[in-house]
Amino acid sequence: xxxxxxxxxxxxxxxxxxxxxxxxxxxxxxxxxxxxxxxxxxxxxxxxxxxxxxxxxxxxxxxxxxxxxxxxxxxxxxxxxxxxxxxxxxxxxxxxxxxxxxxxxxxxxxxxxxxxxxxxxxxxxxxxxxxxxxxxxxxxxxxxxxxxxxxxxxxxxxxxxxxxxxxxxxxxxxx
Numbered sequence: 001x002x003x004x005x006x007x008x009x010x011x012x013x014x015x016x017x018x019x020x021x022x023x024x025x026x027x028x029x030x031x032x033x034x035x036x037x038x039x040x041x042x043x044x045x046x047x048x049x050x051x052x053x054x055x056x057x058x059x060x061x062x063x064x065x066x067x068x069x070x071x072x073x074x075x076x077x078x079x080x081x082x083x084x085x086x087x088x089x090x091x092x093x094x095x096x097x098x099x100x101x102x103x104x105x106x107x108x109x110x111x112x113x114x115x116x117x118x119x120x121x122x123x124x125x126x127x128x129x130x131x132x133x134x135x136x137x138x139x140x141x142x143x144x145x146x147x148x149x150x151x152x153x154x155x156x157x158x159x160x161x162x163x164x165x166x167x168x169x170x171x172x173x174x175x
Contacts, residue, residue: 080106
């Protein structure tokens with residue numbers, strides 16, 4: 001998996017990551033990602049909620065790549081959400097974009113770590129070994145894919161109040 005992540009990131013950095021962009025409904029993206037993680041959420045006794053505003057416009061994305069981003073965000077949320085907790089995937093209109101959120105109720109992220117979590121191999125908690133988490137590349141890949149779509153991704157959090165990862169995706173047909 002580490003080799004695959006490094007390969008994906010290097011292609012993305014070089015602008016050679018294949019993108020097959022098409023108008024796609026945001027709700028379909030969130031439903032696909034939620035369905036893929038439903039069994040894992042149930043096994044960890046974590047509720048997985050979906051909240052999508054009505055009448056959202058399609059976004060101009062490669063659906064497979066954006067679902068890849070959502071998988072990485074959901075895997076992180078499941079890793080940090082305690083049993084009995086809740087993860088919410090949502091989408092809403094935000095200016096000329098659709099804003100997607102993945103919000104957990106885990107321990108949160110310290111303010112000084114928020115910008116760094118998207119850096120390669122960064123770990124906000126240095127006591128976490130590689131065995132307890134991923135490669136440290138997931139959020140770097142997520143940022144790269146979001147930016148290649150003309151979007152952006154960032155995190156908001158306060159320690160003890162969970163983390164929210166937000167991604168703005170361009171509306172299809174917007175100039």
